[in-house]
Amino acid sequence: MPNDSPADHSRRYVLYAIAVVFLVSVFNVIDRYILSVLAPAIKDDLGLSDTSMGLLLGPSFSVVHFLAVLPAAWLADRYARRTVIALGLFVWSAMTSLGAGAQSFGQLFATRMGVGIGEAAGSPPSVGLLSDTAPASLRTRALSAITVGALFGxxxxxxxxGYxxxxxxxxxxxxxxxxxxxxxxxLVRFTLREPPRKKGPSVGPVEATRHLFAFSSFRWAVAGACVSNIxxxxxNLWEPSFLDRSYGLSGAELGGVYVLIGAGPSAIGALVGASLADRLAIRDMRWLVWVCAGAIALGTPFLVxxxxWPADHVVEIAGFMTPVAYAWSAIGSFFLGFFSPPMATFAQSIATPQMRSLxxxxxxxxxxxIGMGLGxxxxxxxxxxxxxxYAEDSLRYALVATSVLLPIGxxxxxxxxxxxxxxxxxxxxxECA
Incomplete structure (x- = not known):
């Protein structure tokens, strides 16, 4: 790759940077979410309960991620973001690989904690790097690469x-x-360029937190996101087990169905939501959060x-007997995919250039x-x-019960x-003062 001069940030390079960050986001989430599709096999192999699996799927990752993300972002706002991303990627990939050798709940829990620490250095530095690489007119769509990459992951x-x-x-x-x-x-460390930052005084985590939470719009948006994400x-993390128990799916079939009715529509929704928010926010920035609220309101009834919906209510599609319920999941997932890119743009809109990653x-x-820890x-x-x-339907009604949090969010x-x-x-x- 050419040198790091900002003059070299052509449209071609910007697209390359977006593509690499997209791949980082893919691996960030593959390593985080793969446990959900493997949960039935892990549960049987290690003799775990639903509560133990819930701990592995959520708190094992989220608590240490919460503790590590601010230090990682602080480093990214002071040092080369490509280096911070590369180190984090190396750590979480290594810990995922080590998880393959786990022989007990405790050992697997420890490797998931390592994944949480490594992945703390993934998304925030990536947002900061893309925000300073892409022009303002492309920023929401550039940042949507992180969301779409996550959903593709x-x-x-x-x-x-599954396979x-x-x-x-x-x-x-x-x-x-x-x-x-x-x-x-x-690849990240040696082919991405470190974009120049606007000059200004350095900002610490406490100062950045005070700055952001001084805005009531930010406080309310965070509250809505936290409640919704439970x-x-x-x-997201229990649906593979739900498909296993309620529809008898397993292996590659389970993974394929989940992509078609969950992750795939969500990825399309993220792209549509990013484009829609970009266009509407030109006229009124409030559309950044109105899109989020509207998407949740539209998606919730379909997810419930x-x-x-009865699993035996099926229709024939292309020669396959397909449960009608799958259509409701796809529509609901499409709408819920809308809200992440606009929120990332909103947070960057009230941040100073010196606190992009923070x-x-x-x-x-x-x-x-709150979302991954409690959900x-x-x-x-x-x-x-x-x-x-409710026997095998207990998971069904547990998911219904938590869905009431969506409209509250x-x-x-x-x-x-x-x-x-x-x-x-x-x-x-x-910023101008």
Whole structure:
């Protein structure tokens, strides 16, 4: 690659940087979510309960990720972001590979903690790097590469993990997604350029947190995202087990179905949401959060319908008998895919150039800790407590129960819109002062 001069940041290079960050995001989420499709096999192999699996799917990752993400973002705002990303990628890929050798709950829990630490250096520095590489007119769409990459990672993890888990076992599946990330780490470090930053005083985590939470629109948006993500993360990480128990799917078939009715539509929704928010925000920046609220409101009824629809209600599509419920899941997933790119843009809009990575970290910290920390564990505990009454359907009703949090979260985005324009204007004045 050419040298790091900002003059070399042609459109071709910008697209290359977006593509590499897309791959980083793919591997970030493959390693994070593959455990969900492997959960039935891991549960049987290690003799675990639903609550124990809930701990592996959520808190084992989210708690240490929460603790590590601010230090990683602080480093990324001071040192070369490509180096921070590469080191994090190397760590989380290595820990995923080590998980293949786990012989107990404790050993697997420890490797998932390592994944959480490594992945703390993935998304925030990537957001900062792309924000300073892509022109403002492309920023939301550039940042959508992180969201779409994440959703593609979920899809890839489901298909690859499902197939390899069924044919070669869950341990080989972990190795297959962990080892390639080690090679990608070198590609990131030695082919990406470090974009120049605007000059200004350095900003620490405490100062950046105070800056962002001084805006009421940001506080309300974070609250809405946290509440919504309890249901979203719980659903995303337990849906493969739901498809296994309620539809009798397993292996590659399970992964393929999940891609078609969950991850795939969500990825399309993220692209549509990013483009829609970019266009509407030109006229009124409040559309950044209105899109989020509207997407959740539209998607929730379809997701609940998917969970409650009879599994034996099928129609013939291209010669295959397909459950009608799959359509409701695809539609609901499409709408819920909308909200992540606009929120990333909103956080960057009120951040100063010296806190790009920190701003994304501060936005995602509570989102990850509360959503991934509570969502999978809450669903697992509810499922276990409902087993005596509902047997195999206990997971179905646990997922329905947590879905009521989605419209509550949408209210947070609506409240955020009240002061959003004034807050962005104030942030711009502060930056110019």
């Amino acid at each position: 979920v899809a890839s993890g489901m298909v690859v993990g 390899l888990g069924a044919t070669h076992g869950w341990r080989i599946a972990l190795l297959a997604v962990g080892l390639p990330g080690l090679a990608l780490a070198f 249901a979203i993360a719980g659903r 319908a998917f969970l409650l 701003a994304h970290a501060i936005w995602t910290m509570p989102f990850t800790l 999978p564990l809450l669903v697992g505990q509810l499922s276990e407590s409902l087993t005596a009454s 949408a209210l947070g985005f609506l409240f955020s819109a009240r002061d959003l324009r004034a807050d962005i204007a104030r942030a711009e004045r502060d």
